[in-house]
Amino acid sequence: MPDWIYLFFLRSTMAGSSESKQEAEGYGNLMVHFQSYLHGGISSLLSTLPTFIVFPVYKTVFRQQIHNTPVHKAVGQLYREGPVKLYRGVAPPLLMRTLNGTLLFGLQDTLLRQLYLSSQNIIPTNALPALAGFGAGIIEAVVFTPFERVQNVLQNSQNDSRLPSLKSVLLRLKAERMAAGYYRAFLPIAARNALGSSLYFGLKGPVCVAVAEQGLSPIASSFISGTVISMAVSLTLYPLSVLVANMQAQVGGEVKGVTACWALLWKSRHRSLALLYRGGSLVILRSCITWGITTAIYDSQKKRSG
Template sequence: MCCSLKKELEQNHADTNEKHDTLKTTVSFHSYRNGGISSLICTVITFPVYKTVFRQQLHSTLIRQAVVQLYHEGPLKLYRGVAPPLLMRTLQGTILFGLQNTLLQQLSPWAESYFPKAMHPALAGLGTGVVECFLFTPFERVQNILQNSVNDRSLPTLSKIVGRMRSETLANGWYRAFLPTLTRNALGSSLYFGLKDPLAGLLREKNCSPVASSFISGMVSSLVISLPLYPLTVLVANMQSKVGEDNLGVKASWQKLWQKRQRSLVLLYRGGSLVILRSCITWGITTAIYDQLTKFSS
């Protein structure tokens, strides 16, 4: 009788563990899928704003000048270079949300002995940002080359760019500006996942609707991330958009950029207003869509 009861309890325990593992796998799959869908929608909507910001970062022009420049190039060229970011952002969103959820599940049992539970999402986000950088820096490199109008004649197509990158070393080709990209992505992902859920929770406590809470938390998180990390984004854009010039290191590239901006933070942050707008819209929409998809999937 005792042996039979013991076997039954062990079987029930095994069944419970199996169901728990299945649930975790399902949740992880939903995170990957929902992250990809959210990022895909946002990329299509915000690409013109992104391209305007990129032109400001590259040429240090005013918003009006960048818009006029893109207008004269025509609507067909407006979406020139959209394929790499569309692919990159969709995959990036898939990895960003899915891998963060997976790392969170794997790290939490270990991390709870060393860090408060509230820090676990940020730690998982940090690891996600590192992986993201290794996977997607080549996509960003191609995107920045395509969007620099100086390269229109020498590197007019994606195949030409790929051929040129193959002839370069990894550091000067696919992984140009790797260190600033790694710093930006790791810190950005950590801050985003560390902030968005607590902010949304506070807003819901103030009787804010779930959709509005997610949207505002995404906007505020992006604002906190974008402002201090914006100089890194400008540095990456300038380093990655050029091909065939002197392959300066990070320090020398920063010094050259700082001199080019006349040692002025105002000029360095030119385009910052549109970056804030783009980031707020992008991450507000992405967070709201992702949270709603997650809610419906559960």
């Protein structure tokens, strides 16, 4: 065989092998990205049962946030309304919880990989998870603000007579302009979600390592780290959650801006942090159950696939 023919076939074979290798690597990277979304969705789906169980706790907190009542009075209100109305508004958080984990963990992992490739040592490596979490939190707010809006309208007992069903709520909000309807309180939600996600993903690794050094199993370390971080994040950002609940619970009437709504809320709490944080202890309980389980399941799945 002439040398030039041999060289031609050799280069063609090498080029084909290189292209096949690149395609395989691309497919592998795609599967790695998909696994992050899948693991986030599964872990959140499995934690929806605790979410359903502790929904009365969440609703009790919501009543405290809206009506500024002690816990025993909020529980009394729910008891008088009966078990049928107790779970009114549970569908949006259950759906949101599953989709939330899918997007939050998947987007954070996707953004983190892009930051690793593009940062070029400009940003410290240990700060990248928090930065990716911040971006994922912003996108999360864009997607899930309508869910939270519907949930808060359904949970407000003052809307029961005017808006008795989920369909009536959806039609009523659709009739409003976006800023007053489905995207009411978007700015405080975006701030809360972005800061919360940034703190969660920024602290998750270091806290988990610190807990594991105490001799605990990987699952226990993930559970405790998720619980501690979510508890700290929930308490830090609790005032924003109270503001969101008060802004979103009502439908119609005068639409005030974030600053005006905060001023009214602060005045209604008699400028007292203790009253503003009413119901905060129940947030700790909810965080311990949901985010602890979600973190443990997600980390376990990631280690198995890794």
